[in-house]
Amino acid sequence: xxxxxxxxxxxxxxxxxxxxxxxxxxxxxxxxxxxxxxxxxxxxxxxxxxxxxxxxxxxxxxxxxxxxxxxxxxxxxxxxxxxxxxxxxxxxxxxxxxxxxxxxxxxxxxxxxxxxxxxxxxxxxxxxxxxxxxxxxxxxxxxxxxxxxxxxxxxxxxxxxxxxxxxxxxxxxxxxxxxxxxxxxxxxxxxxxxxxxxxxxxxxxxxxxxxxxxxxxxxxxxxxxxxxxxxxxxxxxxxxxxxxxxx
Numbered sequence: 423x424x425x426x427x428x429x430x431x432x433x434x435x436x437x438x439x440x441x442x443x444x445x446x447x448x449x450x451x452x453x454x455x456x457x458x459x460x461x462x463x464x465x466x467x468x469x470x471x472x473x474x475x476x477x478x479x480x481x482x483x484x485x486x487x488x489x490x491x492x493x494x495x496x497x498x499x500x501x502x503x504x505x506x507x508x509x510x511x512x513x514x515x516x517x518x519x520x521x522x523x524x525x526x527x528x529x530x531x532x533x534x535x536x537x538x539x540x541x542x543x544x545x546x547x548x549x550x551x552x553x554x555x556x557x558x559x560x561x562x563x564x565x566x567x568x569x570x571x572x573x574x575x576x577x578x579x580x581x582x583x584x585x586x587x588x589x590x591x592x593x594x595x596x597x598x599x600x601x602x603x604x605x606x607x608x609x610x611x612x613x614x615x616x617x618x619x620x621x622x623x624x625x626x627x628x629x630x631x632x633x634x635x636x637x638x639x640x641x642x643x644x645x646x647x648x649x650x651x652x653x654x655x656x657x658x659x660x661x662x663x664x665x666x667x668x669x
Contacts, residue, residue, distance in 0.1 A: 423573045425667045428463040430635040433485035439463045440485040441636045452476045454580050457485035461492040471500035476550055479510040480582025481566035482517050490518055491525035498533050505536040511557040511567040515539040558593045560584030563613045576669040586623055594627045598669045603636035633661040
């Protein structure tokens, strides 16, 4: 499994695209979250309209799903024919169709490819070809879910937004990589993770690697503190836009 960090930023970061991951399994691509600025990053990476197979939406804040209308429009423009599977633990179809109608009125009917919606209930599994998806709810200002994706013996945990819970911690166990949002250096928001909290989660898990994303702009400005933290924690990294990892 190859992982590309299309973006690592929070909603208002002018220097980093919204946090989004692209999983590559063979010739297939699987997108995790699609905020305002993600489609541009995605289409810089991929020019094949059929290559994207699934899209996971962790929650319905704009920086995690408002890019979907543009994604669908561009895929239509490129001539896509194959179905696109959208997966979320929160019912997604109504919100996606409303967003599409607001962005491009009366355009949904012109899509020449099916858009299919699957609700992944916590504690259940969803299988797409060789991938297995599992979700657990985090603590956020609206329902938000962490996701574990497994391919064979390899797995990745992606937090979306929010503080960890016992259920999300359980999903992290055994993963090859944890990708977690870390809005602040220390815990100060009930609805967002922190770097200090992420380190505690990571050390309590059996995972060798953790990548931090979705840092607040003010947190990124604390360069000396960040360098000190990373130097003291081997296996911890601050993910970079465009960076690629292979599990």
